[in-house]
Amino acid sequence: MQAMEGEQRVVVVSGAGISAESGIPTFRGVEGYWQVGSKNYHPHELATLSAFRRQPREVWSWYLYRRGVCLRAEPNAAHHALVRLEQHLNERFTLVTQNVDGLHGRAGASREQTYEVHGNIRFMRFDDVGELDPRLIPEELSTDWARGRQVHDDEINYLRHACGVLGRPHVLWFDEYYDETRFRYDSTLRAAEAADLLLVVGSSGTTNLPVQVAERVSERNIPFIVVNKDVDSYFVDLAQHSQTGAVLIGNASEWIPVVVDQLIKAM
Numbered sequence: 470m471q472a473m474e475g476e477q478r479v480v481v482v483s484g485a486g487i488s489a490e491s492g493i494p495t496f497r498g499v500e501g502y503w504q505v506g507s508k509n510y511h512p513h514e515l516a517t518l519s520a521f522r523r524q525p526r527e528v529w530s531w532y533l534y535r536r537g538v539c540l541r542a543e544p545n546a547a548h549h550a551l552v553r554l555e556q557h558l559n560e561r562f563t564l565v566t567q568n569v570d571g572l573h574g575r576a577g578a579s580r581e582q583t584y585e586v587h588g589n590i591r592f593m594r595f596d597d598v599g600e601l602d603p604r605l606i607p608e609e610l611s612t613d614w615a616r617g618r619q620v621h622d623d624e625i626n627y628l629r630h631a632c633g634v635l636g637r638p639h640v641l642w643f644d645e646y647y648d649e650t651r652f653r654y655d656s657t658l659r660a661a662e663a664a665d666l667l668l669v670v671g672s673s674g675t676t677n678l679p680v681q682v683a684e685r686v687s688e689r690n691i692p693f694i695v696v697n698k699d700v701d702s703y704f705v706d707l708a709q710h711s712q713t714g715a716v717l718i719g720n721a722s723e724w725i726p727v728v729v730d731q732l733i734k735a736m
């Protein structure tokens with residue numbers, strides 16, 4: 470990698486693949502599915518506001534199970550390496566993560582430079598009573614949640630507002646829209662416009678904002694690095710068709726520390 474002079478800015482987009490080696494399943498394999506009664510649901514069916522309106526207990530049970538998986542997982546070498554890059558670049562670094570698992574923050578990523586554009590599974594919100602700020606899900610709710618276990622009546626009460634309204638997970642669902650207040654939409658696009666290098670890791674490219682980031686960056690012909698275990702990803706395709714794109718096929722925990730070392734030397 471050539472030395473890059475001046476005040477270059479780096480944007481990193483991370484997806485579920487960066488946390489796969491921490492033991493958090495992506496939405497792709499069979500582990501992503503969730504059984505309710507005799508029916509098996511794909512995440513794209515359950516991670517929606519309409520599913521929550523129809524069957525809030527089932528959706529909460531799935532989220533409380535996944536919250537437990539995320540809280541028991543530990544950040545891996547890829548999360549830690551990105552923290553080193555942030556500490557080297559400071560405000561010239563922006564991390565846009567699709568992950569709701571909070572592992573970047575637990576590795577040491579700062580709140581200021583990390584945009585959790587799909588929310589955080591440890592938090593809940595009370596949109597229905599007009600409360601904008603997410604609250605931490607009460608610790609009384611166990612993190613040791615067996616797969617398939619349904620939330621009980623006494624537990625669901627921890628998820629209610631004082632007025633009785635049921636809260637919802639603080640995530641962006643597939644049938645919802647990004648905004649700035651909760652999901653840093655405008656800030657993310659501004660960071661993409663100002664970027665001098667984009668690194669995308671562990672994402673298939675099925676969600677809107679990360680795709681917009683990559684497209685804006687690739688139009689400007691700036692360096693664009695994609696790390697993915699699989700060649701079958703929208704971002705791999707985009708990088709392969711871009712003059713300034715580079716594709717590294719393999720595990721995030723192996724590639725990201727190497728890429729970060731090179732960037733730190735170059736910037």
Ligand code: NAD
Nearest residue numbers: 484485486495496567568569570671672673698699720721
């Ligand atoms: P995805 O499941 O659609 O794709 C994951 C990508 O990661 C795939 O392209 C896969 O090839 C790649 N991958 C898997 N293991 C890898 C590894 N070890 N190293 C490098 N790459 C690897 O996930 P997505 O694109 O992030 O988005 C889908 C949605 O799923 C998002 O909205 C996200 O919020 C949500 N999600 C989040 C989590 C989490 O927070 N950890 C987990 C599952 C899904």
